[in-house]
Amino acid sequence: MRGARSAKWVVGAAVVALAATACGSGSTDKAGGSDDGIVRAWWGDPQNPLEPANTNEVQGGKVLDMIFMDLKEYDPKTGKANLEAAQSIDTTDQQNFTVKLKPGLKFSDGTPVTAKSFVDAWNYGALLTNKQLNAYFFEDIEGYDKVHPDSGAPTAKTMSGLKVVDSTTFTVKLTQKFSTWPDRLGYKAFAPLPTSFFTDHSGYLDKPVGDGPYKIVSYAKGSSMKLVPNPYYTGPSKPKNKGVLLKVYTDSNTAYADLQAGNLDVLDDIPAEQLTHAKSDLDGRYLNQPAGIVQTVSFPLNQKAWNAPGMDKVRLGLSMAIDRKTITEKIFQGTRTPAGDLTSPVLGAAGGYSATIAGDAVTYDPAKARELIKAGGGIPGGHMTIGYNADSGSHKQWVDAVCNSINNVLGDNKACVGAPTGTFADFRNQITKGEMTNPFRSGWQMDYPLIDDFLTPLYATGGSSNDSHYSNPRFDALIKQANAEPDTAKATRLYQQAEKLLFTDMPVIPLWYQNGEAGWSSRVSNVTENAFSYPVYTDITVNS
Amino acid sequence: MGRYVIRRLLQMVPVFIGTTFLIFVMVYALGDPVAAMFGDKAPDPATAAQIRHAMYLDHPLPAQYVHYMKQIFTGDFGTSASGQPVTELMGTAFPVTIRLTLVAFVIEAVAGVGLGLVAGLRRGRLADSGVLAFTLIVVAVPTFVTGYLLQYFFGVKWHIADPAVAEGAPIGDLIMPGLVLAGVSLAYVARLTRTSVAENSRADYLRTAVAKGLPRRRVVTVHLLRNSLIPVVTFLGTDVGALMGGAVVTERIFNIHGVGYQLYQGILRQNPPTVVGFVTILVIIFLAANLLVDLLYAVLDPRIRYA
Numbered sequence: 116m117r118g119a120r121s122a123k124w125v126v127g128a129a130v131v132a133l134a135a136t137a138c139g140s141g142s143t144d145k146a147g148g149s150d151d152g153i154v155r156a157w158w159g160d161p162q163n164p165l166e167p168a169n170t171n172e173v174q175g176g177k178v179l180d181m182i183f184m185d186l187k188e189y190d191p192k193t194g195k196a197n198l199e200a201a202q203s204i205d206t207t208d209q210q211n212f213t214v215k216l217k218p219g220l221k222f223s224d225g226t227p228v229t230a231k232s233f234v235d236a237w238n239y240g241a242l243l244t245n246k247q248l249n250a251y252f253f254e255d256i257e258g259y260d261k262v263h264p265d266s267g268a269p270t271a272k273t274m275s276g277l278k279v280v281d282s283t284t285f286t287v288k289l290t291q292k293f294s295t296w297p298d299r300l301g302y303k304a305f306a307p308l309p310t311s312f313f314t315d316h317s318g319y320l321d322k323p324v325g326d327g328p329y330k331i332v333s334y335a336k337g338s339s340m341k342l343v344p345n346p347y348y349t350g351p352s353k354p355k356n357k358g359v360l361l362k363v364y365t366d367s368n369t370a371y372a373d374l375q376a377g378n379l380d381v382l383d384d385i386p387a388e389q390l391t392h393a394k395s396d397l398d399g400r401y402l403n404q405p406a407g408i409v410q411t412v413s414f415p416l417n418q419k420a421w422n423a424p425g426m427d428k429v430r431l432g433l434s435m436a437i438d439r440k441t442i443t444e445k446i447f448q449g450t451r452t453p454a455g456d457l458t459s460p461v462l463g464a465a466g467g468y469s470a471t472i473a474g475d476a477v478t479y480d481p482a483k484a485r486e487l488i489k490a491g492g493g494i495p496g497g498h499m500t501i502g503y504n505a506d507s508g509s510h511k512q513w514v515d516a517v518c519n520s521i522n523n524v525l526g527d528n529k530a531c532v533g534a535p536t537g538t539f540a541d542f543r544n545q546i547t548k549g550e551m552t553n554p555f556r557s558g559w560q561m562d563y564p565l566i567d568d569f570l571t572p573l574y575a576t577g578g579s580s581n582d583s584h585y586s587n588p589r590f591d592a593l594i595k596q597a598n599a600e601p602d603t604a605k606a607t608r609l610y611q612q613a614e615k616l617l618f619t620d621m622p623v624i625p626l627w628y629q630n631g632e633a634g635w636s637s638r639v640s641n642v643t644e645n646a647f648s649y650p651v652y653t654d655i656t657v658n659s
Numbered sequence: 660m661g662r663y664v665i666r667r668l669l670q671m672v673p674v675f676i677g678t679t680f681l682i683f684v685m686v687y688a689l690g691d692p693v694a695a696m697f698g699d700k701a702p703d704p705a706t707a708a709q710i711r712h713a714m715y716l717d718h719p720l721p722a723q724y725v726h727y728m729k730q731i732f733t734g735d736f737g738t739s740a741s742g743q744p745v746t747e748l749m750g751t752a753f754p755v756t757i758r759l760t761l762v763a764f765v766i767e768a769v770a771g772v773g774l775g776l777v778a779g780l781r782r783g784r785l786a787d788s789g790v791l792a793f794t795l796i797v798v799a800v801p802t803f804v805t806g807y808l809l810q811y812f813f814g815v816k817w818h819i820a821d822p823a824v825a826e827g828a829p830i831g832d833l834i835m836p837g838l839v840l841a842g843v844s845l846a847y848v849a850r851l852t853r854t855s856v857a858e859n860s861r862a863d864y865l866r867t868a869v870a871k872g873l874p875r876r877r878v879v880t881v882h883l884l885r886n887s888l889i890p891v892v893t894f895l896g897t898d899v900g901a902l903m904g905g906a907v908v909t910e911r912i913f914n915i916h917g918v919g920y921q922l923y924q925g926i927l928r929q930n931p932p933t934v935v936g937f938v939t940i941l942v943i944i945f946l947a948a949n950l951l952v953d954l955l956y957a958v959l960d961p962r963i964r965y966a
Contacts, residue, residue, distance in 0.1 A: 162928060163696065164742035171698055246709045248696060265705050320742065336743055337751070338826050338916050364823070365923070368807070369914045372822035375815045506927070540695035540929040547694060547701050558699050572700075580701045 152357030152657045153341075154639055156381040156650065157370045160337050160363050165323045167306040168240030168247040173560075176303060177649050181342055181359070182223070182325035183306040184350050186214060186233070187297065191645035191654075194407075194461050194564035196298040199350050200228065200307070200326065202283075204300070209292040209601055216283040221347035222309040223330035230285035232307035238262070238273045239313070240304055249304040251579055252562075255296060257288045292599035294606055295567055302563045328352050328653050329359065338363050352653045355641070359652050374634060380657075381642060383633040383650050387509055390448040397634045405452050405460040406648035407561035408629035409569065412501060412517070415551040416622055417584040420495035428491030430621035433554075434476055436484035436524040442516045443627050451627035453477070457614055458569040459561060459628050461646035467566030467607045467614075476618040477625055481524045488525065497527075500534035502555030504542035510556055511535065517626070546582050557582050557623065564646045566610045570594065574617060585622035660957075664950070671946045676728075678942045682935050683724050692716070692929035696740070727935065737932025739925070745936040748921050753940065755828045756910070756917035760902045762830065762837030763844075767902075768895055771845045775852020775891075776884065782857055790853065794846035802905070806839045806912040823914035836913040840906060844898050851894055855887035862886075889959050896952025900945035 161175035170179055186201035198204070202215040220228035239245055241253035243263045253259055257276030262269045276288035289296060299305070307326060312319045322331050328350065329342040343358040362379065364370040367386045373379040375396060385393050385401075394401050414430055416422045421430075439453035452460070454477060455470035462468040475483070488494065501518060503510040511533060518531035534553065536542040545551055559580070561568050572578045575594055576586040590613050597609035617623070631648025638658055643651045693707050693716065711717045715726050730737065736745035778790040797805075813835060814822025824832040859865060860883060868882045907919035918937055925933030956963045 160741065160924060162740055171696075171700070243705055243709055246706060246713060248706065250706055251703050263705060266708075335826070336741065337748070337921075362826075363916070365911045365914045365916065365920045369810070369823050369912060372810050372815050373914075376818065376822050378821060378823065538695075538929065540691050543694040543697070543699075544691040560699060579703065580699075582701065 154356050154359045154380050154655050154657060156359055156361055157379060157384060158361035158363050164320050168249045168304045171248050179303040180649055181327060181329040181652055182323060182331060183303055183327040185301050185305055187301040189301045189564055189646060191651045193463055194646040196301050204297040209294045209599060210289050212287045214285050218283060220326060222324050222326045223345040223347055224309060224324045226309050228307050228326050229282045230279045234277045234279050234285050236308035237277060241274055243269045252304040255289045255293055257290050294601050295565060298565055299563050328354050354653045355656050374636060377636060380636045380639045381650050385632045385634055393634055400635045402633045403450060403630050405628045406631035407459045407461045407564055407646050409454060409457060409459055410558040410626045410629060411623040412554050413557040413583040413623045414554050417549050418552050425491040427621055428487045431476060432484045432487030433521060434621060434624040435480045436521045437517055438479045438520045439627060442513060446512050446516055450630045450632060454625035454627050457617060457625050458566050461564055462566055467610055472614060473618045473625060484524050494530060499531050500553040502534045502536060502551060502553060504539040505535035506538045566607060570610060570614060583622040587616060587620060590616050667950050675942060679939050680724060682938045686931045686934050687720060695929040736936040739933045740928040740930040745932050752918045752921045755915060756903055756906050759833050759837060759906055759915060759917060762833045763841040763902050766837055767841040767845045767848055771848025772852050774849040776856055778853040779856025790849055794849050797842050797846040802839060802908050805842055806909060809835055809839060828915055836909050836915060840902060840909040848891060851891050855890055859883055859887045885959055892955050893952055896948050899948040903941060
């Protein structure tokens with residue numbers, strides 16, 4: 116009977132398929148119950164392997180922040196860079212630095228943290244053939260151009276500016292004077308690496324080892340990571356909980372549902388759809404504060420139309436035609452703060468933040484805006500677009516609102532429209548190639564809470580992220596002068612003078628600072644966020 | 660039948676090459692994967708060039724495709740953006756999605772055929788109209804709406820089930836997502852079964868069976884249902900592939916780390932090896948499911964022969 120014979124085949128195939136899938140169903144880790152003192156926190160899958168010099172996004176950065184202690188660390192409240200792994204960082208000429216480590220520091224695997232741990236890690240990060248995304252962080256160190264040439268193969272494996280003196284001391288020579296350079300050392304690209312990183316690299320990536328407050332006990336890539344306090348950690352941020360379970364969610368709406376159902380404790384990515392009712396849903400267990408992110412619209416100054424004489428007036432006028440206050444309230448539900456400068460409130464006044472430095476340039480003034488745009492010769496061709504990527508971050512809404520604001524001021528509903536690009540990668544690709552002919556959205560997330568980081572990479576001639584192709588010799592000179600100034604307060608003032616130039620030249624329109632948000636369950640307390648808008652995990656306590 | 664199977668398998672080769680090439684081209688049309696790695700910052704040209712070289716991106720597209728296919732046949736599907744081998748991702752993602760698909764498939768087949776049979780046997784009565792109304796509603800409401808509604812009411816409001824599926828996706832947690840995933844297809848199966856049953860219940864062979872004095876149970880299950888299932892099985896078979904593809908939405912809503920999630924991540928991060936690799940496997944599953952359906956016809960109706 117043919118039918119019966121083929122039935123056997125079919126049943127056989129089905130059994131094989133079932134057997135192949137059923138064996139995977141066993142392990143269900145119900146870690147993080149109600150009384151084990153472990154904080155269950157939301158996590159997104161890190162984009163890159165967890166290496167200090169290769170992590171440039173928030174989710175990987177979070178983990179590095181938990182497992183590493185750098186020479187300096189940024190205070191979660193003030194953003195100030197304090198010495199942590201370093202005993203002292205001394206210099207007499209702002210160019211040669213001597214770094215002394217605290218004695219007796221250890222990695223979470225028990226091996227000692229030495230001067231070599233830092234020097235090896237930095238050399239690894241800078242070497243071109245290691246393809247580290249953050250390699251440019253080391254570009255101020257002498258010899259960087261040999262290990263990371265602009266083209267061709269590297270001619271050296273280590274940077275000549277780094278020298279180990281003894282087990283707890285090393286020296287750094289920079290290519291030029293740079294007084295605030297030590298304050299950069301809180302960035303995780305400068306973290307030390309244990310010998311296991313170099314001897315068993317893939318093993319290290321499966322379970323990274325650091326010298327910070329937490330150590331990783333298990334890491335299931337793409338789904339969860341469990342961290343417990345590092346027994347060898349002697350720094351000031353000792354964890355106040357018994358550990359953190361980071362859970363990867365496919366969608367933050369699901370995480371929000373899990374938070375409400377009591378299966379999740381900390382969520383620092385509250386979906387836009389839930390913002391209107393998050394405050395009442397969570398009964399006050401909700402936080403919303405400015406983070407080190409400033410959002411802007413950049414002008415393509417490499418295009419003649421936008422860089423012609425008089426266009427600075429038009430650019431300024433466009434800035435004044437945007438009603439920032441209404442847009443942040445109506446579209447962002449107050450999760451953005453209208454910008455008063457091009458830095459971020461997280462720097463604090465002493466660090467160079469100023470709410471008034473931009474002056475009228477960011478004030479909504481329709482009459483003056485109209486006048487300025489007219490005086491400068493009007494928008495090139497009478498029509499402009501604002502480019503954005505449509506795949507993430509609901510940019511369409513605010514771009515349309517900004518255009519609307521401009522159109523209302525000009526009394527022409529065709530003057531400005533949004534111009535979506537399909538994907539972020541394509542959008543970035545056009546920007547880096549300098550193909551943009553019209554203004555486009557841009558944003559900057561700080562690497563470290565220093566005013567220098569908000570200016571030099573973005574507006575110095577040839578800066579690494581100078582998307583608007585801005586160039587002003589006076590700006591460059593002021594930055595150089597500030598870098599060489601040993602007195603931090605004076606240096607900050609020089610940076611601010613440089614920043615002021617940006618509000619007359621207007622290479623970008625400052626829009627708003629992005630806020631960090633978090634919601635938490637009634638099971639935990641003391642949830643705060645640092646300047647990078649990561650939750651301060653070490654401070655979170657579990658209610659008993 | 661052996662020759663038939665071999666011929667079908669050979670037919671799969673051009674389909675396989677065609678689909679993978681199309682997907683390969685489409686993923687590359689999305690933009691530069693290296694630029695995406697650097698976030699909002701401009702890539703350092705030297706580092707970007709190194710990464711491009713390592714990812715074989717500095718060759719023309721057809722050469723990249725040939726290189727990729729060569730790798731695939733040695734079992735190397737490349738690495739994901741986070742540095743994991745894609746085969747490892749597949750090893751964790753496919754069992755989860757296949758489990759979800761099976762749960763959905765069982766719900767779809769049992770509930771769909773059951774409802775259809777009831778409606779078909781009681782044409783024009785209350786049960787029939789009830790099934791009609793139910794299927795209309797299910798087809799009209801998009802999957803993500805049903806998903807979020809069930810999640811909110813069962814998970815958050817009434818605490819009957821967890822709103823998110825636990826790590827490792829145990830079968831018990833998959834029932835709610837399975838229901839959501841099966842929803843629309845279930846309605847189609849019910850409608851299809853109803854029509855087929857309604858038509859066959861007037862057939863001569865059925866009248867003969869009743870006249871012979873066979874018990875009603877036997878008449879319905881063996882004579883009526885078996886013959887009515889042929890169009891339903893066709894639909895169910897092709898639907899296996901659709902269910903696995905449709906899992907993208909359901910998996911996202913219920914936090915299931917399966918194929919849909921990995922595909923979504925792959926697209927978001929512009930990682931061609933992940934996207935092309937997963938879709939390649941999905942294509943193979945789709946082709947295999949179709950073959951299985953064609954073979955199943957013979958079980959239902961021995962008169963169908965393969966040539």
